[in-house]
Amino acid sequence: MDLVPLTTPSREKLRLAFTVNGEPRDLVVESYKTLLEVLREDLGLTGTKHGCELGECGACAVILDGELVLSCLVAAVECPGRSATTVEGLRQGPELHPLQQCFADHGAAQCGYCTPGMLVAAKWLLDRNPRATRGEIAEALSGQICRCTGYLQIFDAVEAAGRTLRGEPAPAPLLPSVHRGSTNGR
Amino acid sequence: MAGSDPRPFNVLGKPLRRVDALGKVTGDTRFADDFAMPGMLYLKLSRSTVPHARIAAIDVSRALAVDGVRAVLTGKDFPVPFGILPVSQDEHALCLDKVRFVGDPVAAVVATEELIAEEAAALIGVTYEPLTTIASPEEALRVPEPRIHDYGDGGNVHKAVAFDFGDVPAALASAHLVVEDWFFYQGNTHLALEQHAALAYLGTDERLTIVSSTQTPHYVHRAAAKVLGVPASRIRVIAPPQGGGFGGKTDPFNHEIVAAKAAMITGRPVKIALTREEVFYCHRGRHPVLMHMRTGVDRAGHIVGHSIETLLDGGAYGSYGVASTFYTGALETVTYRIDRYRFRGCRTFTNKPPCGPKRGHGTPQPRFGLEVHIDKICEKLGLDPAQWRIDNALAEGSLTANWLKVRTIGLVPCVEAVVAASGWKERFRKLGRGRGLGIAASSYLCGAGLPIYWNEMPHSGVQLLLDRSGSVTAFCGAAEVGQGSDNVLAALVAEVLGIDILDVKVVTGDTALGPVDLGSYSSRVTLMMGNAAVEAAQRARDRLADAAGLGIPLERIAFGGSRVFDASDPEKGISFAEAVQRAEAKGGTVGTIGSYRPPKAPGHYKGAGVGPSPSYSYSAAVIEVAVEESTGIVRVEKVWIAHDIGRAINPVLVRGQVEGSVYMALGEALMEEQAFRRLPPRLSGALVHQTPSMLEYKSLATLDMPAVETILIENPEPNGPFGAKEVGQGPLLPVPPALANAVYDAVRVRVDEVPITPEKVLAALRSSSARFGPSKFPAVSWPEALIVPPPWEGGDGNAINEPKRRERPERRRAEVAKP
Numbered sequence A: 001m002d003l004v005p006l007t008t009p010s011r012e013k014l015r016l017a018f019t020v021n022g023e024p025r026d027l028v029v030e031s032y033k034t035l036l037e038v039l040r041e042d043l044g045l046t047g048t049k050h051g052c053e054l055g056e057c058g059a060c061a062v063i064l065d066g067e068l069v070l071s072c073l074v075a076a077v078e079c080p081g082r083s084a085t086t087v088e089g090l091r092q093g094p095e096l097h098p099l100q101q102c103f104a105d106h107g108a109a110q111c112g113y114c115t116p117g118m119l120v121a122a123k124w125l126l127d128r129n130p131r132a133t134r135g136e137i138a139e140a141l142s143g144q145i146c147r148c149t150g151y152l153q154i155f156d157a158v159e160a161a162g163r164t165l166r167g168e169p170a171p172a173p174l175l176p177s178v179h180r181g182s183t184n185g186r
Numbered sequence B: 001m002a003g004s005d006p007r008p009f010n011v012l013g014k015p016l017r018r019v020d021a022l023g024k025v026t027g028d029t030r031f032a033d034d035f036a037m038p039g040m041l042y043l044k045l046s047r048s049t050v051p052h053a054r055i056a057a058i059d060v061s062r063a064l065a066v067d068g069v070r071a072v073l074t075g076k077d078f079p080v081p082f083g084i085l086p087v088s089q090d091e092h093a094l095c096l097d098k099v100r101f102v103g104d105p106v107a108a109v110v111a112t113e114e115l116i117a118e119e120a121a122a123l124i125g126v127t128y129e130p131l132t133t134i135a136s137p138e139e140a141l142r143v144p145e146p147r148i149h150d151y152g153d154g155g156n157v158h159k160a161v162a163f164d165f166g167d168v169p170a171a172l173a174s175a176h177l178v179v180e181d182w183f184f185y186q187g188n189t190h191l192a193l194e195q196h197a198a199l200a201y202l203g204t205d206e207r208l209t210i211v212s213s214t215q216t217p218h219y220v221h222r223a224a225a226k227v228l229g230v231p232a233s234r235i236r237v238i239a240p241p242q243g244g245g246f247g248g249k250t251d252p253f254n255h256e257i258v259a260a261k262a263a264m265i266t267g268r269p270v271k272i273a274l275t276r277e278e279v280f281y282c283h284r285g286r287h288p289v290l291m292h293m294r295t296g297v298d299r300a301g302h303i304v305g306h307s308i309e310t311l312l313d314g315g316a317y318g319s320y321g322v323a324s325t326f327y328t329g330a331l332e333t334v335t336y337r338i339d340r341y342r343f344r345g346c347r348t349f350t351n352k353p354p355c356g357p358k359r360g361h362g363t364p365q366p367r368f369g370l371e372v373h374i375d376k377i378c379e380k381l382g383l384d385p386a387q388w389r390i391d392n393a394l395a396e397g398s399l400t401a402n403w404l405k406v407r408t409i410g411l412v413p414c415v416e417a418v419v420a421a422s423g424w425k426e427r428f429r430k431l432g433r434g435r436g437l438g439i440a441a442s443s444y445l446c447g448a449g450l451p452i453y454w455n456e457m458p459h460s461g462v463q464l465l466l467d468r469s470g471s472v473t474a475f476c477g478a479a480e481v482g483q484g485s486d487n488v489l490a491a492l493v494a495e496v497l498g499i500d501i502l503d504v505k506v507v508t509g510d511t512a513l514g515p516v517d518l519g520s521y522s523s524r525v526t527l528m529m530g531n532a533a534v535e536a537a538q539r540a541r542d543r544l545a546d547a548a549g550l551g552i553p554l555e556r557i558a559f560g561g562s563r564v565f566d567a568s569d570p571e572k573g574i575s576f577a578e579a580v581q582r583a584e585a586k587g588g589t590v591g592t593i594g595s596y597r598p599p600k601a602p603g604h605y606k607g608a609g610v611g612p613s614p615s616y617s618y619s620a621a622v623i624e625v626a627v628e629e630s631t632g633i634v635r636v637e638k639v640w641i642a643h644d645i646g647r648a649i650n651p652v653l654v655r656g657q658v659e660g661s662v663y664m665a666l667g668e669a670l671m672e673e674q675a676f677r678r679l680p681p682r683l684s685g686a687l688v689h690q691t692p693s694m695l696e697y698k699s700l701a702t703l704d705m706p707a708v709e710t711i712l713i714e715n716p717e718p719n720g721p722f723g724a725k726e727v728g729q730g731p732l733l734p735v736p737p738a739l740a741n742a743v744y745d746a747v748r749v750r751v752d753e754v755p756i757t758p759e760k761v762l763a764a765l766r767s768s769s770a771r772f773g774p775s776k777f778p779a780v781s782w783p784e785a786l787i788v789p790p791p792w793e794g795g796d797g798n799a800i801n802e803p804k805r806r807e808r809p810e811r812r813r814a815e816v817a818k819p
């Protein structure tokens, strides 16, 4: 069977000067690369994940100039002069962002593979709307796929982080009710 | 019980942050594809474009000529076959002479850049001599030639098994009521968010090292040694934390082995990360299963005879399929009293990606059938289906008709809990047209009783190193899939030694750095690794108590708050670190080991190896749905689920496993399908995956997820560490049938197959039978059934029509054991 010949992507190099997590970066990359590839491969920022590289799963979400984007769909050539925030940029020094604290406490990260994208998307939401309701949280995260948690503990964590950011006490994780002692022993 | 009950616990039952949480929320956790090495080369596989063909020729010359290509490999480089089960060594890392599905890897290119490897792989020319495509199990039964494999139970039947545990036809003949049903459970895939990736290199320690997203590093270790001809002692497999597995990373995979070979040939690190489309080809997901059930009950609804026939669409390779086949029958008996049981199971090969184990391995399909079947039986007898499950629940300590020993059973409390929480008694059959409630219950293993290859060694080992700082390192081969096994290990060690959970450092998923654990499958890790951990920690505790020098009887020595002290005078004691120092001074470096092997099972017939477990977990679910009759759309309003956990080591993580199971089950019940279609003739007519992308393979998104109320039944299991049972898989099982039963309650139609799509609901609403689903089971030439009398009919666990197997160890050796 004949194979369809591929059109070879451009091998020209791209000078990419942009800001990542508040720090200026100036590098030369393959011009065909996506922002996701530049972050992971050229900058070693492997916190940003990929589940499809087709814009379908949300794992690669980052904030670019204040907008939530899928970094697998952003070409590096679009990035000079812009400013990106990744999961690595959430923490301020050793301090975790309230979202990170709450994700850890509420079991919102099981395998943790969707977590960077979830955190970034949730930060984008809470930055805009610190009073986001559960429905608004579900809506804002609707492009983020998680195969582990069933989402509910993620909603809990984002709600709790919203509380913390508003200066209210963060709720303890919601626990299942436990029935003890009964059996089938008849 | 392994682990005495020193309530109040320090760690167990507490909603502590998991020990690996920090890495996950910062992005610092390194998954397989996050590893890179200087000088690394990239690997791409060239995959078959036809479903079934002989390979006439492979032309790699154009690929080799591409600048930057370092090596091209083909099937000739991998003459030795492999496979997860000893009886199904039917895969070659690259196809040798035949391709068996669209996506089967044929050749591999190693290059300096991923893009070059990809471009060069597209230049590989393969000449195929097409063979008849076998698209379905029915076709596989009808078309014995050409055979997809030249082994198995004849034609394109991979495995056919038959058992009679008592005379079921006689039981049905005298039953008050006999109900017959057909069900179909569509295949679906794991869709773990992390795509499989592997990095192989020749380490400076003279070891061929494979870093791979695998749930079973030990089995990859064995397969790599076999195929590559490298002594196992010179191979190291590292399984970093995975981005989800669900059973999809439990086979040794061709790409891992090709990467390793490529590293050997080039002397350079070689990396491969599969695309999402390729992950759909790796598959090993839920088998599509057609089922035929006949059940006889007495006037009260008690099951006097139950018969199930299953037909599995296995796809192109064996994988765990022999075990999967047994599992479509093995656990039918562990929930309700069944006097006599008849099971026939058949797995066929087809020209599609291979099916294997997915969360619940082989059991969600018959569980779906059985629980809907029971709903219908109850309807016919005018019985409440919740009460029926309580009345017919197996008693604790039962031996089932097929010789499974079941110890603690939380089934009744699970049913009672969801009945109470959902308001079942007031609301079932009373919600009005369009709204409904359904119930189902289920059971699952806490680890398989036998390893995959026959041996007498432990299934899990844990080694502890106690440092004089008071820090404890726990080594174990277990693989952290995301389920929280690292946390289980740390929590149990911390509990026994009375120290802070963060003072336990875990080292897992590395065949060179920890004792063997068979892997993260069959819900075995909490129980098996847990028991090994408790044993190792108790041995450490004994050494510390002995050396503490508190001048009190040993039984008064207590551990807690990072101290070792006098239980009757807590002020009197020393720090944990001091205790380690004293033990080290007295007896040398403090290190201990623990290991675990499941108890022997009572069944001895051939096939009795699949089904036994040290413990079974139980679950029950009630689901409320709203069904829109004009569109057939089913909206899940709420799920109430109770799970018999034995003991929750960490309730936050347990809740996550339960809800994650509910989520995945709802996907299977409502939308997920690993389905195939034929391309039109002008496009080769090949059998291709319908939806090999995350967008088209529908799964629940945030807005689809209903509210879930989770209830845990804590009734400590003597065989579990501190009483703990599994939770990763069991809670998936009751959800699809509870949903189907709820749809019936809402609109009085039966959809006897999953996924329950709007089209099927509409079709059922329009059909005169008020039903959608299969209505026949094809003729299968079953082997002669093994006749195994149930315990209450004078059996001894052997089949009466085969030689006694206890005396025949060589046959046991050949037996397939399973995950």
Ligand code: FES
Residues within 6 Å of the ligand: A049, A050, A051, A052, A053, A054, A055, A056, A057, A058, A059, A060, A061, A070, A071, A072, A073
């Ligand atoms: S990797 Fe970008 S959306 Fe999936």
Ligand code: FES
Residues within 6 Å of the ligand: A108, A109, A110, A111, A112, A113, A114, A115, A145, A146, A147, A148, A149, B193, B243, B244, B482
């Ligand atoms: S935590 Fe595993 S995919 Fe979300």
